[in-house]
Amino acid sequence: MPTPTFSIKSCETVAIGIDFGLTCTGVAYSIDSRQPIAIQKWPGPEELVNKVPTKLWYRAGCKKPVGWGLQCPGPRDLERGMDVVDCFKLYLEPDLIDGLESSPELGFFRENVHVWYIDFLTALREHIVSHIKTENPEEVVRDWALIKVKYIFSFPTTWLKTSMVATFKSLVLAAGYGACPSHSVEIKTTEAAAAAVYSAKNFKKQRLISGLNGGEDKASSEEERLREGDVILVCDAGGGTTDVSVVKVNSIEEFARQGDLVEEVLELSQVDCVKGEPVGSVQIDQAFQKNTEDRLEQLDWSNKDNRLSAKEIAHDLTKAEFQDIKKGFTSNVHSEIPVTMLRIQSIPKDCNHQGAGISGGRMMVSNDDIRWMFNQQIDRIFGLIDYQLQKTVEELEKVTHFVISGGLGSSEYVQQRIHERYGRGGEGKRILISDDPQLAVCKGLVLDRIHHVKHGYSMISTRSSRFSYGILYNKEFTPSISRRRPERVEIDGKYYLVDQIHWLLKRGDPVKHRKPISEKFTYVFPGNAGSSGITWIDSVAMSRAYSDSLPEAINRGDAEIIWHIESRASPQTIEKYSKPVKKKRWDLGHAKGKPHGDDHVIQYEVRLIIRSTYVKFEVWVGDVRVGFSDEILAVWQYRSDTEGLHERGPRNPGNRGRCAE
Known part of the structure; x- marks a missing residue:
């Protein structure tokens, strides 16, 4: 066409x-x-x-x-x-x-x-x-x-x-x-998010697996129409990786109508973090190649005038004949042709070896062997799917639709196994095959871009954070809540736990790209500094820990500084938003008892701006932006224990004298 x-x-x-x-x-x-x-x-x-x-x-x-x-x-x-x-x-x-x-x-x-x-x-x-x-x-x-x-x-x-x-x-x-x-x-x-976008946007074009004999119907019934609140599990099984994601339809709105054609605007959210593993058709190839090489190694190569090794022959068979076998493999093939004989060009036609399964220069490949190679990967895919189904139960959600996409997902045998496990019984789900399963990712990328151009945001607007991000501050010391030794901040003589972290975004928390996360802090400074403006530094901390085990201070756990934000407030901003502070001067921990009113305090707000590929911090005093960070690369939708994403930054002395509001 x-x-x-x-x-x-x-x-x-x-x-x-x-x-x-x-x-x-x-x-x-x-x-x-x-x-x-x-x-x-x-x-x-x-x-x-x-x-x-x-x-x-x-x-x-x-x-x-x-x-x-x-x-x-x-x-x-x-x-x-x-x-x-x-x-x-x-x-x-x-x-x-x-x-x-x-x-x-x-x-x-x-x-x-x-x-x-x-x-x-x-x-x-x-x-x-x-x-x-x-x-x-x-x-x-x-x-x-x-x-x-x-x-x-x-x-x-x-x-x-x-x-x-x-x-x-x-x-x-x-x-x-x-x-x-x-x-x-x-x-x-x-890749998982793009496949989910494509599956949701083209939902009416999905094909329903109606049985184990490959029967399919268009998903045109009311049961296969998306509604607000529906939950879609997308299994994108490709050449080298398989991702299983679950998205919820937050809203469906009519955007434009032309005759009988209606363009709908979908807003999706990630129910839980995407689960991905190196599972795919390449791993099936590797299993076949290893099996073939092991069998060929049983032959006596000492007297063979052959320039190819067993490893090279196995590689060639995998890249050539096995690809056709793999593509055509189904649950019913074993009843028709239970054994395939592959001619090995590099060995004599009279070569026979019962233990290696070679007869007349041909190697016997049984469908039971191929089925085992497929099942090794399919069982791992089942583990990914079961994990996501369990997570949706914990989130009090129920999967309403199950979509298969990807290159390996286009395999009829894979589809049949998934239907057999998840599509039967009273709790069986309706298993759908993505229209153009091999193109779900690249088309999903374009569809999401079109959606962003028209409506200003991506279709999947709620994602989970893979890391925790916070701001360093000084927390006023209270003996009842901490046994750590505090440090005294010279500017007001009070005792604080310094370099504490206020976490703005915690790992695993769902986030919305269009809504910043913010927290207010205060900064105390000498009153005579306001005439020329003031400058202070905020430090951005990052951790890979989840919310229940986040370190409280920068010198605890895996917390590390990844950025320093320098903010400057002009004299006009100071005059408008600061106020004097009444306090006592301290000398070696003893109060002199004499009020001193020269110092001022200003309240400011740190905002965490979340975008598709990065996070960015901004500092605001009232309606004036006084500081900001560069874009900090961030990847969403994962839960993993990765190591060392940022170089550790220096400790920042500029945190002294700042307190959380």
């Missing part, structure tokens, strides 16, 4: 959603906030495919790849001096790279991984631009550099360190994305 084109003469904006996957990459785009269109034409064979393989083809002596995606040859078509690199998305994890660099079998380092990222993303960008201009000649009539373009990337929930997202963005920029002044890059949404 040809890709539809637009008829408007002037293109103003283009939003491009990119689902950079472990095995395949999907791209969808929208011109002037119209419905997203997936790119299905890719360099290589003349066929339409939803996603392009995340592969690069190199030749010895060439720094740049000679091909990518569908252009890459199969393992048996590679000539000497050629190599195809795939699954390199895995190796952005620094800890994994550190472990692999010492392996004698792997000669690549972090620099190579970055080169692969840049090479693939560059080829991808060049094709995206060429495709959009070619398919929409009447629409894209201006210079591409002058059109407002937003590239929107997703990222997996298994990237637990914000430094990984930052590194990925640097590679995206190095590949030329956002190089023009009118172009920008946004990495704001997890």
Whole structure:
């Protein structure tokens, strides 16, 4: 089916959603906030495919790849001096790279991984631009550099360190994305969130699994229509990761009507944090390859004139014949063809080995073996789903709809197993298959951007914080509530517990992007300083602890300073908002008893501004903003025990003399 084109003469904006996957990459785009269109034409064979393989083809002596995606040859078509690199998305994890660099079998380092990222993303960008201009000649009539373009990337929930997202963005920029002044890059949404947006927005197009024989019906009945208060569980099972998220429909409003077509505005909230694990079709491939290699190792290789090892043969079989077997595997296949015989090109046709299951140069692969490989991953997916179902019960919610998406989610066998476990009995749920399950993420990214452009906020507007953020302050000492030794603050002579933390946002707390979180504090200063203005510093603290175990002070637990905010109040602001303080001077802890009224106090408010990809702190005195922080990268929707996201900052002496209101 040809890709539809637009008829408007002037293109103003283009939003491009990119689902950079472990095995395949999907791209969808929208011109002037119209419905997203997936790119299905890719360099290589003349066929339409939803996603392009995340592969690069190199030749010895060439720094740049000679091909990518569908252009890459199969393992048996590679000539000497050629190599195809795939699954390199895995190796952005620094800890994994550190472990692999010492392996004698792997000669690549972090620099190579970055080169692969840049090479693939560059080829991808060049094709995206060429495709959009070619398919929409009447629409894209201006210079591409002058059109407002937003590239929107997703990222997996298994990237637990914000430094990984930052590194990925640097590679995206190095590949030329956002190089023009009118172009920008946004990495704001997890794959799970994007899949949830797509599933909710296109809910009426979902297909209902009505039985274990693959029967499907459109979700057009009243039972499959979304209503306010509905709770949707989305299982996005992909090539390398599986995410299970639960979202609640907070509101459904009619935005526009054209004839019988009604555009609805959905506002969703995350019921609980997304749960993600490295579970996918790649792990099935790895199980098959390991099984095949172990069986081939049983052969006597000493007298074989063969340039390929058992490991290499197993790799080739996995990348070639096994892919067709995996795609066609269902619950019913065992009754038709219980055993598949794979011809192994690199061993003699008269090779037989009963223990290895090889006869006549062919290896026997039973459907029981394949089923076991699938079930190893499916059981882990069940664990993710059960966890989220239990969490919804704890939140006093009930899942009303169950949607499957993703590359592995498009497997008929996976769908059948999920239906068998969750779709039967009195408590059985209606299992729906996402329309275009492989494109749910990239289209979801674009749909969320369209929603943001039209309505000013993302569809999933409530998320959970992965970290706790707070402000350092001095807490007045009360012996009954603390056994710690206090310090005396010179400015008023009172005793305080210094460098305490008032937590504004706690890990796991739901947050709304449009509503700041705030707390009021006071600052005491000499009255004669007001004539020239005053300056003070607030320190931002971060912790990975949950609310029930948060450290009370910066020198406790894992609390660390990640930013210092310098605020300055002008003489006019001081005159309007400060007031004198009556207090006593102290000398070595003894009161002189003489009132001193030169000092003033000013009340100010620290606001935590929450956005999709970052948090930002602002300091206000009345209606005047007197200080602010830079954007602090933040990732939402997770509950994990990650390590070391920020370098520890210096202790801040500017906290002295400030108290919580």
